[in-house]
Amino acid sequence: MHLTRLALTDFRSYAELSLELGPGVTTFSGPNGAGKTNLVEAIGYLATLGSHRVATDAPLVRRGADRAVLRAAATGAQGSALVEVELNPGRANRVRLNRAPLPRPRDILGALGTVLFAPEDLALVKGDPGERRRFLDELLTATAPRYAAVRADYDRVLKQRTALLKSAGSKGHLRGAARESMTATLDAWDAQLARAGAPLLAGRMRLVEALRPHVTAAYQAVSCGRPGEASGMYYRSSALNTDGFDDVPALETAQLETGLLKVLAGVRASELDRGVCLIGPHRDELELSIGGLPARGYASHGESWSLALALRLASFALLREGREDPVLILDDVFAELDTGRRDRLAALVSGAEQVLVTAAVPADVPGVLAGARFTVRAGAVARAA
Numbered sequence: 001m002h003l004t005r006l007a008l009t010d011f012r013s014y015a016e017l018s019l020e021l022g023p024g025v026t027t028f029s030g031p032n033g034a035g036k037t038n039l040v041e042a043i044g045y046l047a048t049l050g051s052h053r054v055a056t057d058a059p060l061v062r063r064g065a066d067r068a069v070l071r072a073a074a075t076g077a078q079g080s081a082l083v084e085v086e087l088n089p090g091r092a093n094r095v096r097l098n099r100a101p102l103p104r105p106r107d108i109l110g111a112l113g114t115v116l117f118a119p120e121d122l123a124l125v126k127g128d129p130g131e132r133r134r135f136l137d138e139l140l141t142a143t144a145p146r147y148a149a150v151r152a153d154y155d156r157v158l159k160q161r162t163a164l165l166k167s168a169g170s171k172g173h174l175r176g177a178a179r180e181s182m183t184a185t186l187d188a189w190d191a192q193l194a195r196a197g198a199p200l201l202a203g204r205m206r207l208v209e210a211l212r213p214h215v216t217a218a219y220q221a222v223s224c225g226r227p228g229e230a231s232g233m234y235y236r237s238s239a240l241n242t243d244g245f246d247d248v249p250a251l252e253t254a255q256l257e258t259g260l261l262k263v264l265a266g267v268r269a270s271e272l273d274r275g276v277c278l279i280g281p282h283r284d285e286l287e288l289s290i291g292g293l294p295a296r297g298y299a300s301h302g303e304s305w306s307l308a309l310a311l312r313l314a315s316f317a318l319l320r321e322g323r324e325d326p327v328l329i330l331d332d333v334f335a336e337l338d339t340g341r342r343d344r345l346a347a348l349v350s351g352a353e354q355v356l357v358t359a360a361v362p363a364d365v366p367g368v369l370a371g372a373r374f375t376v377r378a379g380a381v382a383r384a385a
Contacts, residue, residue: 001075001076001113001326001353001354002022002074002075002353003112004021004022004074005019005020005021005072006019006043006071007069007072008069008070009070011060011061011062011069011087012042012059013378014038014379015062017381019381021354021356021372022372023353023354024354024355024372025357025371025372026354026355026357026374027358027359027365027372027374028040028358028359028374029358029362029365029374029376029384030360030376032360034376034377035378036332036359036360037118037331037332037358039356039376039381040356041053041331043072043112043116043329046072046112047109047112047114048109048141049085049108050138052116052120057093058089058090061089066088067086067087067088067089068086069085069087071083074112074327077323077324081098082098083095083097083108084097095107106152109141109142109145110142110145113319113324113327114327115312115316115326115329116329116331117309117312117329117330118332118333119331119332121308121309121311122304122305122308124311125296125299125307126296132286132288133281133282133285135286136204136207136208136286137200139315142319142326143318143319144203150196150199151200153196154196154197157196158193158282161186161189161192161193162276164185164189165271165272165274165277168182168186168275190264191261193260193277194261194264197256198253198254198257198260201240201281201284202252204281204284208234208235208286210318211314212233214318215231215310216230216232217314218309218310218313218348219231219290219307221348222306222310222313222348223303223310224340224344229290231288231289231290231295231307232287232288232290232292233289235285235287236286236287237281238278238279238281238283238285239260239263239264239280240259240263260280264279267279290307302338302341305341309341309345313348313349316352324353325352325354327353327354327356328349328354328355328356329355329357330345330355330356330357332359333345334357334364335359342364342366343368346365346369347368350369357369
């Protein structure tokens with residue numbers, strides 16, 4: 001798959017932009033703050049309905065405008081597609097595919113595939129568990145868009161169950177009929193949380209099993225590490241001992257649902273005391289290691305970067321298996337790497353169908369990634385001579 005056109009209206013620094021693109025490598029260079037990352041952020045948003053830089057949509061709309069419109073035309077093995085997103089902070093966003101409105105924004109997921117490398121990726125290794133859960137869920141949705149609905153269902157149930165726990169805790173020790181009513185209500189929400197969480201848990205565990213060999217290979221390729229410095233990854237469930245599941249691909253959601261229900265019953269008193277939901281996929285962790293030691297806290301800066309890059313390279317390898325290449329985006333990554341890692345990364349990605357690179361200094365981009373070049377200055381994009 002590759003993009004053929006990107007059009008933006010009132011997105012970040014761009015009042016209007018229409019940019020023609022093609023397969024191969026395209027580099028956007030210019031000083032910091034000129035708007036390079038805004039371009040790739042828009043492409044990433046069209047693919048994932050989220051920004052890799054901010055958590056809400058409001059900062060994405062140009063100052064003074066009340067909405068932003070993003071459009072991308074792409075060509076792939078299944079033909080051409082036009083993806084459109086209208087951002088309306090404070091109101092519902094709207095999406096269209098091939099000019100036809102879709103009922104929900106998430107219905108557009110899967111129409112455009114991307115893998116984005118960015119300096120923020122260091123948080124995948126050094127950041128809190130939420131960064132790694134987000135990584136898994138975004139990749140899970142990229143591999144199977146139906147997981148967007150699975151995650152939305154889980155988040156809805158989690159929010160409502162948490163509100164109930166807080167309410168119960170604020171009322172102190174309930175007695176008699178009031179206690180029986182609260183117990184029955186929590187039983188019902190436990191069942192809903194287990195039912196919504198089991199497919200998300202199963203999907204994540206299967207994904208980690210599929211991703212692990214790609215991460216191992218990519219880390220070795222990027223770091224040129226010795227065998228004793230191999231990377232590792234393991235999904236740690238807050239509710240279940242996942243060591244007990246030997247055949248992860250054969251996991252049944254009913255098996256996980258039963259396990260979640262059992263553990264929820266055992267922690268109810270603690271949850272009521274604290275007013276929070278202590279068990280479920282929202283408390284799980286993707287544990288990363290290098291040389292048998294936890295990467296978070298033990299890995300050097302270079303090792304952390306290599307592992308972060310390996311996670312993205314592994315995502316790319318997994319998404320292209322049996323299908324077409326996603327669009328590969330390298331946002332100001334080469335400036336963060338030493339020469340060896342820079343050259344090895346460039347060699348690994350040079351064969352992708354489409355690679356979009358941003359760089360403040362064009363010389364930072366290895367020569368193997370030669371291709372079309374654009375300059376970006378003050379929100380204006382022009383083809384370099």
